[in-house]
Amino acid sequence: MSDMSADMFSQPGAEGTGGTHEAPEAPWTLEPLTLNPSPARPSPPCPSDHLRAWLAAAPGPWRIGQVAMVRAEESARTARTEAGGADGVADESRYLLLHEDDAAGEADAATDSAARARAALVPLLLESGASTVLSAPASASTPAPVLLREWLRWDAAGAFRPLRGAPNLRPGWILGPLSAMQVVEALRLIYPGAVADWALHEAGALRVTPYEESAARQTGRFSVVRKLGDERLADMLRECCGGAPSADGTPNSGCLRIPIWAPHTPRPPTAKSRPEIPLLCAEACNYFISKAREKILGRLD
Template identity: 30%
Template sequence: MPFTPKPNSALLIVGHGSTENPDSSTPYFDHADEIRKRGLFAEVHVCFWKEEPSMREALFMIDASEVYIVPDFISEGYFTQEVIPRELELDGPTTRKNGKTLHYCLPVGVHASMTDLILRRAKEVAGDAPPSDTTLIITGHGTGLNQNSTKAIKDQVALIAESTAGYAMVTDAYMEEQPFIADWYKMADTQNVVVVPFFISDGLHSYQDIPVMLGVRDEIGPAASQSEVFHQNPYKLREKTLFYSSAIGSEPLLADVILDQISDFDKTHHPAAPSPSENPPISDQLKQLIRRSGINQIGQIQIYHDLCEYPYALSHIEDEDLATQPAYGGLDQYYGPSKARELSTYAEDGEYRFTKGKTNLRRGWVMLLENEEDLRLALDQFYPALSALFLRFKEGELPVETLREKLGRQTGMYRYAGSISDEGAQKLVQKVCGPAHNCAKRILWQLDEHTQLDDSEASRFDGIPGNGPRESAIPLLCREACNHFVAECRKAAKAEFDNKTVASEA
């Protein structure tokens, strides 16, 4: 059934993301791009648990008064039932907050169409292997944090086993709970084994961890985008023929599953038709800033208007002299915002820039843009949510979260970060933050309601890299401690505990 367009609504796709693997977020952006091309929503955005923009910051990016939130997750468990509702401050299927109506849909992985996608992926990777002599293993992470985390995989195993697919055996296996994927060869009596990762992305787990567990690789290698794809099916291992597929979430048809979950939400909850937003669009506000207020910089990006025949253009601030020369000074030319994410993901030396406020943005390019909406999309790839945060800050309406509030929301392995001492946190700001440590953001937060940050280069920095005039730049604002800082808090808290233990035993 065709999807009914929602011209007054926004779609927010929520993913996990990673501070270690640049491929983890790729499918989420791909799904958003595909849906955006179809013109079904007023706007389409993504946000993450471990990347930028964070869930707390994503809503600032959205103009529409109605937002459909779809967790691009495989299972209905720890993240979809605990983390996402907590971070977005949801109180049920529909939440009304700060003038917006938020509809929270089920995760994509529990949709009925996932069965067909798994079978499609298995057929693609092992088309010549007869199902009657093949074991199909659907593998996932596994966790003790929520018993529902493996339910989606177990449900798919049951559905495929009962189907007419004809596999000799269908079973589940996990990275961190039994049955373990490392024991794949013990599970199968058949000559052929097909392993399908039930993940959204070909990231850290499916491209780096699981291959080692299977025996396909001897050690963890680089991310897929930085190396040759390792899929060289079939593999002859343990006297069996092993076929290993890419993650199920990289299937392009996942965009349709996202839309199906929205349609299912509407059928179940019958939300009222939204009213158009009364606030001026962010793209119009950017136009005012650039054309009337003279803003021409954000972070390490130089912003031009009416450069040659293009209404807007972007380059690295250190390439301004080249960008304004004939033929753009020989800089690589990109038309439209589609390359912005790639340019912002890797530094010149290939380092993964999981925090976009880092001061190592690549040089050597110019991006030519047709309108304000393309400008907005590009800037949100280079500096996620930061244009919108500045607009709210300028009006005195940007809420800021203290470090203790941020750490108090951490769960799982990061819960321990909250035990860091005030002294340790103050030292960590000076060790991790500021331009001296490759971060160009202006810190707005403090330790708690009563404790400001100690005076330092990091706490004083204004969020504007380079030596250009400060009044013509949008500062990069840090309204909450980033995930990198939280991870460092966890390490520092553990070191404090270990030092106390050693001291007490001395």
């Protein structure tokens, strides 16, 4: 692929619509693909319960993709209140989410330097309206808040991000304090399907769809992807999923997800004490399928 960033902006493929991931909103109409006739899955574990148990077991700070998670000082205040005997106070820790590039010095989120650094970041809103969550008290120097889903749409160069797993999440933001349930909601937008797939993986219940099965479901102009073959599949995995920089050095290429649907890709070990949630990809996404079609038609070298 000669210029993946340009391709990513112009192509209709969207990450994860073929699997448990969700399609990011796109300023164009996606080609309708076939419905997913996946067989019935076992009841999935509750993602927020799973996340809460993991946060309690694994030492922080925590990480998923390019996002760092730290415990907010509000958690300590809640704990002190409860220790003082106040009844009816929820035993619920709070967390801050921020870009990994902005997370240096956040190991102790209660320090003054961490607080000063956080005050310069753009506070993201989980949603608009009554349940809006602000990351910091407003002040004259606090940047204006931005909706999380709006921040996720564009990379630092202003290009649309069709692949949420691409390593081009803009830094300079902070989100929270959030409850564990709100963390799940935020991560559902940042990395669609990632927490649910990880919880299923840890429970040994994540269904993985081989490429042949994904390709066989495609119809119409996408049915040609059945002819990809092993060699071109390996090329595609390198170009779309492998995180390789494009020929002009543009870093907005590749994907942080681990394509465990691909042959010979090992699944990460299940270990609740590791402080990082792996970004799993259990099925070729629509972006990959659209790129596979281009490859077969000779538009992608």
